[in-house]
Amino acid sequence: DARVTQTPRDKVTEMGQEVTMRCQPILGHNTVFWYRQTMMQGLELLAYFRNRAPLDDSGMPKDRFSAEMPDATLATLKIQPSEPRDSAVYFCASARDTGWIDEQFFGPGTRLTVL
């Protein structure tokens, strides 16, 4: 049963600390997405990659957020320094893009709390 995995599932940290969230996409998927979900803003697309190349990170605060895909089995989202307003659930999703995406699979999310 192929699925997207995310670690950690929960993270509590103090303001100013670095946070790293990891995602393992489904094997064979060539597109990876990072989303943030909050009560106020709903589901926001932060960044996405195709074949490990970043395509669009316009949804991310550039000064503190960075997203990378060091290899096909790992995507990372870093926040440095973290702030209380970054508290949210962060989802990773993967898909196979053959011209059009016909299904996108979500991970269980990382719940981040910044104190």
Added chain:
Amino acid sequence: AQSVTQLGSHVSVSEGALVLLRCNYSSSVPPYLFWYVQYPNQGLQLLLKYTSAATLVKGINGFEAEFKKSETSFHLTKPSAHMSDAAEYFCAVSEYTGTASKLTFGTGTRLQVTL
């Protein structure tokens, strides 16, 4: 650019009643359309999808949706609501950006099921 609009951020139905969640899309090309469901503290999972085949699409848990081009709609229905259907539901459209595809999500509709 493709987009979807979900009418009603909250819908409440009685157990056993008809569920109707509304989604209208905007697309300059024949769209791929999706409904995702998110249960509390979980990621989004695919409920059903329309990819240019039959206009009436059946999904999991007794849900179905009908693609109506003339109305640019893709409403989600279930004949009889169950308490376990209480969740947030997201409509999405597949969008091609020129270099890759991504899903564009609506703002979500929270379904409450009462006794």
